[in-house]
Amino acid sequence: MIMKGRPVRVAVISDIHANLIAFEAVLAACRPFDVVWCLGDIVGYGPRPRECIALLRSLPYLCVVGNHDYAAIGRLNLDEFNPVAQRATAWTAAALTVDDVSFLTALPNRIIDDPVTLVHGSPRQPVWEYIYDPRTARENFALLDTAICFLGHTHICSVFVEHEVRQGRMRQPRPGDSYQMSEGRALINPGSVGQPRDGDPRAAYAIYDTGAGRVEFGRVEYDIASTQRQMEEAGLPAPLVRRLAIGY
Numbered sequence: 001m002i003m004k005g006r007p008v009r010v011a012v013i014s015d016i017h018a019n020l021i022a023f024e025a026v027l028a029a030c031r032p033f034d035v036v037w038c039l040g041d042i043v044g045y046g047p048r049p050r051e052c053i054a055l056l057r058s059l060p061y062l063c064v065v066g067n068h069d070y071a072a073i074g075r076l077n078l079d080e081f082n083p084v085a086q087r088a089t090a091w092t093a094a095a096l097t098v099d100d101v102s103f104l105t106a107l108p109n110r111i112i113d114d115p116v117t118l119v120h121g122s123p124r125q126p127v128w129e130y131i132y133d134p135r136t137a138r139e140n141f142a143l144l145d146t147a148i149c150f151l152g153h154t155h156i157c158s159v160f161v162e163h164e165v166r167q168g169r170m171r172q173p174r175p176g177d178s179y180q181m182s183e184g185r186a187l188i189n190p191g192s193v194g195q196p197r198d199g200d201p202r203a204a205y206a207i208y209d210t211g212a213g214r215v216e217f218g219r220v221e222y223d224i225a226s227t228q229r230q231m232e233e234a235g236l237p238a239p240l241v242r243r244l245a246i247g248y
């Protein structure tokens with residue numbers, strides 16, 4: 001669908017978490033792009049869920065569903081979440097329109113468009129499983145039918161190359177680093193737009209150049225204080241407000 005024909009420049013993003021200011025900064029940093037691939041958790045934690053959904057839908061995009069998107073539309077037992085996440089989820093659910101709920105409900109949990117798979121969590125459990133380590137990555141390659149898989153969920157920018165995870169290795173790319181498809185099959189996490197957790201508070205993204213077979217990683221500063229103000233005005237839990245400033 002999107003991949004066939006001419007080479008395209010794809011903005012690969014994940015875990016926006018209703019942080020509109022970070023989302024806008026990432027889009028500006030990625031321009032020009034042909035399409036956005038969003039790996040789930042558009043909403044949850046942040047102060048602007050409706051606006052983030054609307055902005056995504058205004059662009060050419062593909063999007064898979066995340067666990068927080070499920071939570072916001074009541075398709076998840078909230079006992080799975082800690083109290084802070086439960087409060088934020090209740091706020092988000094109340095903020096969404098009927099149309100937003102329809103949109104989130106219709107999102108697929110996996111998109112396969114050879115040579116690429118898109119999921120939120122992992123090939124094995126597309127919405128739920130976290131891939132933090134080479135061992136979990138190794139197990140998931142057995143379930144991957146394509147050359148690369150973009151995923152999110154951990155909020156940590158990382159690359160797991162098939163032959164490297166067999167040796168217990170993984171990569172945590174820095175801004176400007178890139179991965180080439182010729183290096184081997186890979187699971188690729190661009191990091192989080194709206195709530196990074198790798199100690200760098202800047203919004204994270206990746207650019208996939210399908211013609212060159214290359215994925216380049218980037219970070220962009222955004223006005224964290226403004227997002228924090230929006231969260232305070234919304235009455236969202238203070239720990240969620242504070243963590244944005246430290247990138248964890």
Ligand code: ZN
Pocket residue numbers: 015017041066068153154155
């Ligand atoms: Zn998330």
